[in-house]
Amino acid sequence: MNVFVVNGPNLNLLGEREPEVYGTLTLDDIDRKIRERAKELGVNVRFFQSNHEGALIDALHHIRGWADAVIINPAAFTHYSYALRDAIAAIAKPTIEVHLSDLKARAARDPFRGVSVITDVCSGQIMGLGVDSYLNALERLAGGTG
Ligand code: DQA
Numbered sequence: 001m002n003v004f005v006v007n008g009p010n011l012n013l014l015g016e017r018e019p020e021v022y023g024t025l026t027l028d029d030i031d032r033k034i035r036e037r038a039k040e041l042g043v044n045v046r047f048f049q050s051n052h053e054g055a056l057i058d059a060l061h062h063i064r065g066w067a068d069a070v071i072i073n074p075a076a077f078t079h080y081s082y083a084l085r086d087a088i089a090a091i092a093k094p095t096i097e098v099h100l101s102d103l104k105a106r107a108a109r110d111p112f113r114g115v116s117v118i119t120d121v122c123s124g125q126i127m128g129l130g131v132d133s134y135l136n137a138l139e140r141l142a143g144g145t146g
């Protein structure tokens with residue numbers, strides 16, 4: 001199985017970005033943990049991060065011949081990118097939306113975080129578990145329950 005792991009804007013700053021919300025792991029740390037778990041599960045993984053909506057969309061289009069499934073943290077695009085939503089629907093792969101933080105809890109302070117325009121084109125959504133959001137998504141996809 002081939003899984004494409006996609007991260008959206010500002011996630012390149014993980015480790016230094018609001019560590020009280022997002023933790024202290026860098027994106028490289030997270031990718032390393034995903035790679036290790038993928039190896040145990042016999043899954044091939046490729047990674048992509050961009051701060052640009054169009055680059056994320058292009059990457060999804062480009063990878064569609066290779067990928068069997070997608071794990072995506074759309075970051076702030078979660079809340080308003082219909083173009084990213086359409087790209088996920090267009091490539092029609094099992095896709096799990098993940099978030100490090102718990103958007104439901106954060107919506108009390110930032111109401112916009114309570115809205116995801118991505119969820120209903122995804123096969124699942126996992127949030128609030130830090131790096132385990134990604135690892136649980138990988139396990140679900142590998143187990144055929146994604
Ligand atoms: C995030 C949550 C989003 O609201 C935020 O814009 C992010 C990260 C998360 O992983 O918790 O950049 O997707």
